[in-house]
Amino acid sequence: QVHLRETGGGLVQAGGSLSLSCAASGRTVSDYTMGWFRQAPGKEREFVAAYAWIGGRTSYADSVSGRFTISRDNARNTVYLQMNSLKPDDTAIYYCAAKFRATVQNMGVKGQDYWGQGTQVTVSS
Numbered sequence: 001q002v003h004l005r006e007t008g009g010g011l012v013q014a015g016g017s018l019s020l021s022c023a024a025s026g027r028t029v030s031d032y033t034m035g036w037f038r039q040a041p042g043k044e045r046e047f048v049a050a051y052a053w054i055g056g057r058t059s060y061a062d063s064v065s066g067r068f069t070i071s072r073d074n075a076r077n078t079v080y081l082q083m084n085s086l087k088p089d090d091t092a093i094y095y096c097a098a099k100f101r102a103t104v105q106n107m108g109v110k111g112q113d114y115w116g117q118g119t120q121v122t123v124s125s
Contacts, residue, residue, distance in 0.1 A: 006116045009119030009120045016123070020080065034051050034070075034098055035097045035107045036094060049081060050070065058104065067083065068084070
C-alpha cells in the first residue's frame with residue numbers, strides 16, 4: 001500500500017510561482033510513474049504532468065507546457081511540481097497519483113493505482 005501526501009498549495013497572484021510536493025510512504029515508488037492532476041470547481045479531473053518510472057521521460061498537458069516542471073527524487077520518495085507564470089485558470093485542487101510501471105502516455109485519470117488527498121491552489125487575478 002502506498003500513501004501519497006501533497007503539500008505546498010496556497011494563494012498566489014497571477015504571474016507568481018508555487019512549488020508542490022508529493023511525499024510517498026508505505027513502500028518505494030521508484031517503479032511507479034508519478035503524475036499530477038487537477039480538478040477545478042465544476043470541472044472534471046484532468047491530467048497535468050507525469051514523470052516516468054524509468055528513462056526520465058516526462059509529459060505535460062498543453063495548458064501547462066513551458067510553465068510547469070515535474071521532477072522526482074527517488075531517494076526521498078517524492079515528486080515535485082514547480083509551477084511558474086501562474087494564471088487564474090490554474091486554480092484547482094492538485095492531486096498526486098501513482099501508476100505501476102506505466103508509460104507517460106498511459107497516465108489518464110482512470111486506472112491510477114494510488115491518489116493523494118489533494119492540495120488547493122488558488123491564483124488571483
